[in-house]
Amino acid sequence: MKRATLFPYVIWMALFIVVPMLLVLYYAFTVPTDAGATWSLDNFSRFFEPIYLRVLGRSLRLAVISTIICLLLGYPAAMVMAGNAFSRKSVILLLFVVPMWMNFLLRTYAWLTLLERNGVINVLLNALRLPNLNILYTESAVVLGMVYNFLPFMVLPIYSVLSKIDKGVIEAAGDLGANSFRVFTRVIFPLSVPGLVSGVTMVFMPALTTFVISRLLGGGQFTLIGNLIEQQFLVVGDWGFGSSISVVMIVLILFSMAIMSFFEGEEKSVALW
Amino acid sequence: MVRKGKLVLLVLVLVAFSLSLAGCGQEKPTLYVYNWGDYIDEDILGEFEKEFGMKVVYDTYSTNEDMYVKIKSGGSNYDVIFPSEYMLTRMLQEDMLEKIDLNKIPNHKHLDERLMGTVYDPKNEYSLPYLWGTLGILYNTTLVDEEITSWDVLWDAKYKKQILMLDSQRDSIGAALIKLGYSVNTHDVDQLAEAGELLKQQKPLVLAYVVDEGKDKMVSGEASLALTWSGEAMYAISENEDLAYAIPEEGTNVWFDVMAIPKGAKNLEGAFKFMDFLNRPEIALRNTEYVGYSTPNVAARAMLPEEVRNDTQAYPSDEDIENAEFFVHLGDALRHYDRVWTEVKAH
């Protein structure tokens, strides 16, 4: 019976995820010529030039840094929220989500106002006779923007898993002589891994392909993979090249997830290959 | 079980309701207009609806490229669109536009002769200018104490990290090309490479490559110089009197946003009436006052307050217009521009 619940999704998936993906593959593997579209690997070979690989490298680096920071900031927050520091958990949860209901572009513009040389933060710092913070238009600002935007995506799944860890298990560990640290490393953390994996997935992947944050907070100085792809589709009109870059990225990520899952085994990971 | 039933019912009702909206409002003849955001005095739409008994469905887009993809895909039907001139040339080459019947748009006689009959649409068979301007340099007179006469000032090391360039391939590469004395529409790979080198040299001096947020930065004094369009410049100057706008002597680019009709538009008559309506002097006046960009409508311009209509920053002289180039579609050469641009950004 439980398998049957999968049915509606499989149909949806086939129609709206698989078919469009086939279209993308079609564009990636063909080039328009005078005789129509012919199969070719040109789009892919174009990508493997130093300049584009550099863009990919930078995007990967920034996405990894942002994901790690989200993890370091978000995990403790989720733990505190799931614990007994707050009584009205649903309210706290919603408070986390509500900022994201304000338009993303608006919030990013607000960061410009905050981070500018004469921006709000510096005005405050000056009033307190502290040195200025000039991170706008550097990679740090881009990472800040990414962390700001994706933090709730990390916190929510971890919180939802942590909140249901059987308190009895924790008590038992304590009774058996483990101190808080060991309780955490040996009991709580391993049990929370499924939520963690979900969180990392929902942060790392969009962080890799975002383009608005790097354009606004990076001052357009850091072309990331997302910018490059958007350029191809819209400005240059080279859908083939844009598609091929996307395909390369997807293959890369799925491949690395496969390697990770190989080490973790079926139990913990959600991504299998 | 009861709760489940209620939930399913609620969802079905909502879905049905939202779908029913898809087939709504088809009683009156409808005009579908596609324009930039915040680019028209919206009261005008209501007045048009009343006078001509038509319903106006007004949608917005944020860039020419977005609009192009939507129109090209054929999934949506618009009667009037407002492309920029370079996008117009592209759509013309790809046969995506309907001809306009100037006889049905008598008010076109108010449009400035100098701005009609351009290289890309010599007889205005497909487009009429809506708003226009120039590409130039916006600067803060308290931070820049010299007169701006040349593009070179954007490469002056004195203004390190005080310069804003545009995050737009054609405009920034264009500025470099003009500085080198080449055409902004060049297909020559070597000339492009030279421009690329210039831009790479400039990069350490650039604070940021901005789009629209640049004008707020100039207003707040974050930067001293910005490559920008005259429309943006006029807005910034209205917010901060210390700012001024100049067109370098080497020449520049004149840009237009034009009105055009996509092929297959269902309401041609309505489209002509709308274009005619927009060119009525009082209407054109209201638009230019609301948007703040220069109007090509001579009668409307005459009704502007004196400081505005004679302001050479907004309405440049004949020589400046003669000296300027219009962007045309680059076709395959776009790839080379993109390559150069990516190299500059990744530098």
Place this chain on the structure above:
Amino acid sequence: MVKFLKRSYVYLIFAFLYMPIAVLMVYSFNDSRSRGMWGGFTLRWYVELFQDRTIMSSLYSTLLIGVVSALVATIIGTLAAIGIHNTRGIQKKVIMNITYLPVLNPEIVTAISLMILFVFARVRLGYLTLLLAHITFNIPYVILSVLPKLRQLNKHLYEAALDLGSTPTQALWKVIIPEIMPGIITGMLLAFTLSIDDFVISFFTTGSGVSTLSITIYSMARRGINPKINALSTIMFTFVLLLLIVVNVRQAREEKKGRNGKNGSKRQVSSLGARLGGV
């Protein structure tokens, strides 16, 4: 003391999250259109907001699409997650990897490929296509939220329920669903959030006459976002905040009543309440 430190940490995170919102709200009262300077206090943007037909209609569309797509995606996604949890091997791998595609794909790729699909299938772009697109990118996030909860589930709960005489459907409804409810709620919240904030996919899959708030706002980017939008955001934010306060106060009152009222039954119910993680 420890509690105080814990709370402070979360408050700090909140400060980080809400700083830009505060800036947004302040500028909704700015008499100047520019973000670059303060022109004085005014309420005119609030007045102009309600006269703006485009913004009002796009707000309506946004909320409608947000709620409907979140609901549908939650239903399909939860059922899917349950199904996936019970699949093994190659089938599971294939399904999971396909599920990741909308999350992985750059939005522009998803947007354009969906648009081509709709045009190719001669479906007129409009509310329907917009809704379908939103549901499509929402479902993976629901699955990713519910799946971890399913893993956490005690495997024998379902069997125990069947042994005790319930039908599979009843077991699903009365046992499984309540246990994974935090994941479902999280998924629905995420789906709604993603939906109302989406621009790229919405822009390319919608048709004439249907604009979302995001599209309207992004379209203003070239001209500088009109402070009317700040005013709208402030109103929306205040509204939600008030709602939260009301809910909070009501919950506090009910808890007080519970403490003063019948203690016995409350004990049994409270363990179930704890199970729901307070959501």
